[in-house]
Amino acid sequence: MATVSVALLLLVALTISYPLACRAADEDPLQDFCVALNANDPQITINGLLCKPAAEVQDADFASQQLGNPGNFSAKLVSAVNLASATTFGALNTQGLSIARIDFRPRGLNPPHVHPRATEVLFLAQGTLVVGFVSTAPQNRLFSKTIYAGDLFVFPRGLPHFQFNPDKSKPALAISALNSQNPGVSQLAVALFASNPPLPEEVLEITLGVGDEELDRLIKSVQEVISM
Template sequence: MKISALHVTMFIAILAVGSSPADAYDPDQLQDFCVAVNDSKAAVFVNGKICKDPKTVTSDDFFISGFNKPGNTSNPFGSKVTHAFVADLPGLNTLGVSLVRIDFAPNGVNPPHEHPRASEILVVLEGTLYAGFITTNPPNPNDKNKLFAKILKPGDVFVFPKGLIHFQYNVGETSAVAIAGFNSQNPGIMTIPKAVFGSEPSVRADVLAKSFQVSEKLVEYLQSLPWMGNNVLDMDRI
């Protein structure tokens, strides 16, 4: 069969348009939610940040420093996450990447958490970490969620799939440092213990007691703790 210019043109058009409108999909959200309003004048929102006038852009919009300095691990977790997300580094907007530095005191933990909008790749620079992630509920109700975990040393790399609960724990006798990258400018973070026991307003104690199969007294104690995060950026370091 001879391929004519018309056939080539039609083939390119099909590739450009797609086989059907059903092939289209919504982009991943870059925020937790975006409530719809009927009045277009009431609010304006874009999936990301509004773009700066290119004429006013400078090199500083693509620059951040301080990732060579240790984070303050004097908190209940014994860890500190210093991030370079779009709120900290405006030049990341629309690029789909971001970065964090994680510092660990001995026995420090980056507690079980998940990133709803990004996968994560982590490289250990110093120390020894125990890191892993847990799969979602298996189709067979009799099966258990599976843990994938490794002991990581300097130069080792580990990947955490998008949306799965994961953690890092310093099992060494010295401080540890890791760098992690994300395929989102705003990966989001849901720290499990903080979210469950530190929400405002609090989840009813009887709900959590029944869910975790513990006493309401224990739940009330956990809710009374100061559940602060370990990912507040040290602005004086940047």
């Protein structure tokens, strides 16, 4: 009888915890839609964006041509990311979703970065990419694969990952879906070498095992990349 009672308690605990374990990155919406109002207003500090009155929402609010063209290409990385999120496509507000177009010229790179609030699934529409992420368990294990047009690849939430076009003559085009209306992004090199204010040089030198001259070279190199 005691065994049955313990089993019932475990079942109740699992039932209660299951929705929490399966919860998406963003909270579930409490209404059909909430088209963002004044998405770029810097004074809005709520966890999300204000909604247009339902009576003012139009058919056109649910359509966007934002991803019809590439984003701005980085001269050094020769890649471009164009992200449609709640701030640029108001219909995504409260839907727990963003979508990005990523263009790669030959040898283009989307450098190691993390999305702190979203898992990403990438669909390769054109070309070839070498993709990968580094896990925490097994610790610092690189999961990497060469993918081709029509393939999918998943980058788990919060883990460092990258995409690289190894082809020397052909471009690549990918579409990524992220399960947050504001996934966030932090490039690892920029976070280390171009933060504002800068990280203490002693911290970087000890962490990387480099001296003053090598650290200065790394900082200048990263700053040149992000300024172009």
